[in-house]
Amino acid sequence: MRNWIGWGGLLLAGVVYAEPGDVMVNRYTVVAPVPTADQRDPLETIVRITFPPFVSDLGGAVDYLLARSGYRLADAMASGESQLILLRRPLPASQRTLGPMSLRRALETLGGEAFWLVEDPVHRLVAFEVTDGYRSLMKAVPAVPAAASQSSMGGVTVIPLAEPDEPPIGMDYAAVQSVDDRAALATPPASYGPTGRGDSLGSIAQILVPDPSYSINQRMLAVFERNPHAFGKSDGVPNMNLLRAGETLTAPDGAALARLDREAARQEVARQYQAWQKAIGKGAIQ
Numbered sequence: 001m002r003n004w005i006g007w008g009g010l011l012l013a014g015v016v017y018a019e020p021g022d023v024m025v026n027r028y029t030v031v032a033p034v035p036t037a038d039q040r041d042p043l044e045t046i047v048r049i050t051f052p053p054f055v056s057d058l059g060g061a062v063d064y065l066l067a068r069s070g071y072r073l074a075d076a077m078a079s080g081e082s083q084l085i086l087l088r089r090p091l092p093a094s095q096r097t098l099g100p101m102s103l104r105r106a107l108e109t110l111g112g113e114a115f116w117l118v119e120d121p122v123h124r125l126v127a128f129e130v131t132d133g134y135r136s137l138m139k140a141v142p143a144v145p146a147a148a149s150q151s152s153m154g155g156v157t158v159i160p161l162a163e164p165d166e167p168p169i170g171m172d173y174a175a176v177q178s179v180d181d182r183a184a185l186a187t188p189p190a191s192y193g194p195t196g197r198g199d200s201l202g203s204i205a206q207i208l209v210p211d212p213s214y215s216i217n218q219r220m221l222a223v224f225e226r227n228p229h230a231f232g233k234s235d236g237v238p239n240m241n242l243l244r245a246g247e248t249l250t251a252p253d254g255a256a257l258a259r260l261d262r263e264a265a266r267q268e269v270a271r272q273y274q275a276w277q278k279a280i281g282k283g284a285i286q
Helices: 002-013 058-066 081-087 103-111 132-137 146-150 201-208 216-226 254-258 262-281
Strands: 023-026 029-031 046-050 097-102 115-120 125-130 231-234 237-243
Touching: 046 058, 046 103, 058 081, 058 103, 058 216, 081 125, 097 103, 103 115, 201 216, 201 237, 216 237, 216 254, 216 262, 231 262, 237 262
Parallel strands: none
Antiparallel strands: 023 029, 046 097, 115 125, 231 237
């Protein structure tokens, strides 16, 4: 009798109880047929990410985070001056690795305490807006040392490319020349070089193609395709992650930029990054 009760207990322990509407996916697992939190709201997807070396500013980091999320960054020009200010800032070293956290929290982290994350779930867009507590600083202009008025980077004189009191994307304010000529402000340099220590394709692309309506991936790919001679090879093919020292890069034309699809550019940048990593592993770098 004692043995019979023991077997009965074991049998009862193996019973799986299901609520009405639940779905049994295998012998011992029952799930409710409802979407998960991240399926209902893609911004709740848990991410853990380390940004690759070519991501040098916050605009590029946001683009990289949103890849495959179904969301994209609202047009920088349409979203206002405050978003442009944020996107032009360099990516802090402390934020090169994020997570695990929700995609929403990761975006809020990049924005910092000075910016709200604005969501448009209808059009699947996100944007950044300066908070009320920091709005008074919008027109504040950082002091520029007098010596900066004739500064240059890589042999190319650096000038503001948007507003006279706003530096190009990803550049230090101290490196910006003070210029009042609006025509000059609207014209990016035709070339950059010679390249040296500290240069990256990402930072150069933002100087040669300052238009924030193009993603960082589109800008990098356009510059790379215009200047394959400036890059080393992985497995015998030029790779955008192998920028050579001492090279001069020419800015791409508008037609080259216009033909680059945003998503296709993202995929190509990711493909080249993976190819570069594999080539390093097998010593196939030239």
